[in-house]
Amino acid sequence: MLTVTPAAREGLLALLSEKGADPATIGLRLSVSRGGCAGMQYEMGISEPSPGDTIVECGAVRVSLDAASLDFLRDCTLDYADDLTGAGFRIVNPRAARSCGCGTSFEPAG
Numbered sequence: 001m002l003t004v005t006p007a008a009r010e011g012l013l014a015l016l017s018e019k020g021a022d023p024a025t026i027g028l029r030l031s032v033s034r035g036g037c038a039g040m041q042y043e044m045g046i047s048e049p050s051p052g053d054t055i056v057e058c059g060a061v062r063v064s065l066d067a068a069s070l071d072f073l074r075d076c077t078l079d080y081a082d083d084l085t086g087a088g089f090r091i092v093n094p095r096a097a098r099s100c101g102c103g104t105s106f107e108p109a110g
Contacts, residue, residue: 001054001056001074001075002030002056002063002065002073002074002076002077002078003076003077003078004056004058004063004077004078005077005078005079005080007079007080007081008058008078008079008080008089009058009059009060009061010080011080011087011089012027012028012058012061012063012080012089013060013061015046016046016061019046021046023060023061023062025048026046026047026048027046027047027048027049027055027061027062027063027064028044028045028046028061028062028063028064028078028089029044029045029046029047029049029050029053029063029064029065029066030042030043030044030063030064030065030066030069030073030078030091031043031065031066031068031069032066032069032072032073033069039106039107039108040072040106040107040108041106042091042106044089047064048064049062049064050064050066050067052067053065053066053067054067054070063078072093072108073091073093074095075093075094075095076091076092076093076094076095077091077092078090078091079091079092093106095108095109096108096109097109
């Protein structure tokens with residue numbers, strides 16, 4: 001399943017608060033689609049879960065995983081960083097054969 005770091009949990013909580021969103025119904029939704037410079041790209045948005053999504057509870061917030069993307073997101077870690085390259089959520093995927101430099105796309109292994 002997806003691991004959510006404390007930094008990602010706090011970043012999501014701050015984002016939801018900033019948007020005035022209720023964390024009981026709205027959260028971060030993750031999916032994967034074809035595209036990006038490495039073949040597959042991560043997509044993220046603040047929304048309600050869609051039917052069939054897998055929900056990962058993280059204290060006061062939750063992350064929903066698109067059902068069709070679940071195999072690509074399995075064993076990943078969702079992190080949040082605010083550094084020289086910018087602030088935002090990042091996905092660490094140990095099963096990716098390679099990732100692009102910007103970290104938003106990857107090539108699946110095997």
